[in-house]
Amino acid sequence: MTGSRYFAEAMRGYGVTHLFYMNTILLQGMEEIGKVGVKKVVTHGEKAAAYMADGFARASHRPGVCLAQDIGSTNLAAGLRDAHMACSPVIAITGGQSDQARYRHAYQNAEDFTAWDGVTKANYNVETVARFPDLLRQAFRAATTGSPGPVHLELRGNSGQVLDGEADLSLELEERFTHFPAFRQETDRSAVKAALALLGQAAKPIIVAGGGVVSSGAEGEVVKLAELLSIPVATSLRARAVIRDDHPLAVGVTGTYSRWCANRAVAAADLVFFIGSRTGGMVTNAWQVPKLGTPAIQLDIEPQELGRNYPNKVSLLGDAKVALQQLIETVEAAGKQPRREAWLKEASGYVRDYWAECEALRNSDAVPMRPERICKELGEWLPAEATLVVDTFHAAIWTTQMSRFQRPGQNYLPCAGSLGWSFPATLGAKAALPDKPVIGFCGDAGFYYHMAELETAARLGLNAVMVINQNFAGGVRDKYGYDKSINFAKVADSMGCVGLRVDKPSGIRSALEKALAAGRPAVVEIISDAEIKAKRGWAPGSSGG
Structure with missing residues (x-):
């Protein structure tokens, strides 16, 4: 089988429905793509192709795929910066160097492979057609596991001619990595009990839901836990739609691009439960809301994020949806929970005053x-x-x-x-x-x-x-x-x-x-x-x- 045929069959096998790219890349591969029903979206710029693949990935919960030839590689890489910051699983495939052209001042030639290191989870060089299958599988694994993110494959040849060759290629695909999250990891049950004990003791706790809630599809679990424990919910910009604005526990988006009612509620809290949030500068308004040192609980899929900016009283490592289900089950088994009427009245008062202030302008x-x-x-x-x-x-x-x-x-x-x-x-x-x-x-x-x-x-x-x-x-x-x-x-x-x-x-x-x-x-x-x-x-x- 040629690498080009393998490429087309693998794209179909991984459930890829669209390829976003600038001509000219994988000439034989694109001919094969036309035979398997994957739609070719030829754009007017490499950054646009990357942004389209990013939007596709975020909307579908499946990896988006974008491509460019060697000369457009760094343009495509520039477009991956947003996907990298947003933890969006985009797989970028580009042409690259060939032995004959390297170090000889070839037309449209530059050593730019390392430019991808800062905007991807993984950056792989495909030197032979025989290595393409396992590196493509690894790209889908890396993109969809843990905190999702972009991956780059550079193919030998300015338009990926390495795939024109033939090899003994076996089409082995892994359905698990066609979507994200690929795995759903439970959290430690002792940490569940410790987190709920802290939440039960707090007079003014608040939930800050981040983009990890959206990636995990845990919106319903956030709202249910908040209702069970009578805790207001603020969100990051990316988690804007986790809770409807007409829900009595919703206080809005907190951070820099935010509503002041949400920032006021987070600042007033005596315990902040960050769920799927990396506690970065945007969601905390440059680490002012909440102030550094505020007691915190954090749930995240990435262990290195736990306590990065706010030292945690309790850290929960796991998938947001599954870990929240564990919390919910434990709360329901325990029975009656505190209602926190004074705190809910204070938080809802911020929201009421915010919309009253905006009414005339709106x-x-x-x-x-x-x-x-x-x-x-x-x-x-x-x-x-x-x-x-x-x-x-x-x-x-x-x-x-x-x-x-x-x-x-x-x-x-x-x-x-x-x-x-x-x-x-x-x-x-x-x-x-x-x-x-x-x-x-x-x-x-x-x-x-x-x-x-x-x-x-x-x-x-x-x-x-x-x-x-x-x-x-x-x-x-x-x-x-x-x-x-x-x-x-x-x-x-x-x-x-x-x-x-x-x-x-x-x-x-x-x-x-x-x-x-x-x-x-x-x-x-x-x-x-x-x-x-x-x-x-x-x-x-x-x-x-």
Whole structure:
């Protein structure tokens, strides 16, 4: 069997439905892919391919696969930074060096293999076709086990010609590693008892749910444990949809891109239970909320994360869903639990005051529109089972602060920091979820990065809706001032998509409805006020809230 045929059969065997890539890579392999029913998504840039694979992985809980030839390798690697920060299992396959070209100043040639080390869990060089099967299997294992993350395979030859060769290749696939989490590890039962004892003694405990809850699919378990123990729930940005905003125990997103009510509740707690959270700078507002030294319990799948930033009173090593089920079973067997009425009243009071403070801005009829009103309308319209994919900075801040998730099955996929990620990631998520609504949200600066992928969306029928907060500013901190004659809606129309422009609040919902029903990829461009600045996270000693 040729390596190219093996590649195609392995992709099908691992349940890969889409390959996101820039031409030209694996010429014979792509011919074979056409025979096995895997869809080829040819993009206009390597970073866009990586972002699409990332969005696909996060939406589907299956590894996303992206590819590029040797000269595009570092462009693809740059796109993997977001997947690395978000613990997203993306497998990147690139061309690489060959013996004849190495060290001879060959055209388009550079020694860049080590550039992948900082953005992947594992970085493998495939020197012979005979090694491709076992290294590909290892790539899927590494990507889906423990805390998920990206893996890179560099194939010999600038477009991976090593796979053109033949060898005695046996198609051995491992179904366990077609999705994540690949394993579900129980935690130590003595640690379960110790954690529950601490939670029982605390007067003002709080749960902070992180991205590991989403990776594990443990949203229901978080809510059930919180209800059993009468504990408020704050979330990280990535775990935004773990608990609905209308749940009485929900206090919102905590950290930097956050609601002040959540930060106030976390700061007031006497015990913080971090679940699937790496306790990084974003979720803690640079380790101010909670303050360092606050008593903590932490549950995580990675042992080196336990106590990294907040020394733990109890550490729980295990899969979030399974470990929470162990906690729930123990609580239910124990019977009656403390109700903590005073603490719940305090936490819900923060939430009540937060929304009261925001009410006027969220209902403003001002023109140009306020982002608060845009995101209120987006949240109230967002259908059940919809996925909202958002860019970094203001896109994440506004949707976190001003949109409310109140329908079943809603999902939130935030950028981990790379401006421009959201539009390609939205298309990747739509590839993973063809029968569900997928909505992207970004600003004008973010959309300009990968606007060419409108053609990709139209060509492949990736019928997502992209909402653009258009203020022609290119970012509020340093207002560059983009050309106001540019009309993204018309650009979308010219590239085979549906383009809608909205300049008044009353037109937002009808435009969103038309876009979703269009049967084509759609752009909803909403004109907003560039002078409005989003509030960053509250911290002890700051004003407001």
